[in-house]
Amino acid sequence: GDSVTQMEGPVTLSEEAFLTINCTYTATGYPSLFWYVQYPGEGLQLLLKATKADDKGSNKGFEATYRKETTSFHLEKGSVQVSDSAVYFCALTGNQFYFGTGTSLTVIP
Amino acid sequence: EAGVAQSPRYKIIEKRQSVAFWCNPISGHATLYWYQQILGQGPKLLIQFQNNGVVDDSQLPKDRFSAERLKGVDSTLKIQPAKLEDSAVYLCASSLSDKNTEAFFGQGTRLTVV
Numbered sequence: 001g002d003s004v005t006q007m008e009g010p011v012t013l014s015e016e017a018f019l020t021i022n023c024t025y026t027a028t029g030y031p032s033l034f035w036y037v038q039y040p041g042e043g044l045q046l047l048l049k050a051t052k053a054d055d056k057g058s059n060k061g062f063e064a065t066y067r068k069e070t071t072s073f074h075l076e077k078g079s080v081q082v083s084d085s086a087v088y089f090c091a092l093t094g095n096q097f098y099f100g101t102g103t104s105l106t107v108i109p
Numbered sequence: 110e111a112g113v114a115q116s117p118r119y120k121i122i123e124k125r126q127s128v129a130f131w132c133n134p135i136s137g138h139a140t141l142y143w144y145q146q147i148l149g150q151g152p153k154l155l156i157q158f159q160n161n162g163v164v165d166d167s168q169l170p171k172d173r174f175s176a177e178r179l180k181g182v183d184s185t186l187k188i189q190p191a192k193l194e195d196s197a198v199y200l201c202a203s204s205l206s207d208k209n210t211e212a213f214f215g216q217g218t219r220l221t222v223v
Contacts, residue, residue, distance in 0.1 A: 034211060044152070044200065044214040089151055096165055097142065097212055099151040
């Protein structure tokens, strides 16, 4: 069945460091791919999405490219800030949503 | 536009008691999801509705959990009787359709079973 695998955390980075959170997927058909973010004490929010192969989703300096050949959707940001500290979830949807286990990111000043 | 509304935000109950959660999705959204998120884990789908019909409830523990979506709008999720391992955040989400569209999440209900 469909599934998402993302890198385990926690991840701790210094401010202005480069961030990569890996995500790979298994799916039948042509799913859409998403990154959701959960800030402390808040609900899940959509960060970015891509609906077809080679699409790049971007928001708030974060980017992810839908790579069908490697079945990946890695999240990247060139320079993280303290305010980016949160848990990040990779997800896919065909007929329903499947979430990864989440990667906790802490950015220290 | 108003987001997905859930209530209550927090609930503490003793094991073997019953509890109900309520969700009001975004207006016009046909698909409604209930997820269980245990601390440190990703959300796990419990049940998915398309309008007022069940699309997937394969991971819903049907001996104790039940959910309904009358009239294809609001939904309630019930646990009876609760167990300690049911302690989690219960998330409701909605989307325009069940095909490749993003889901919008409510704030969740944090349930603690003691």
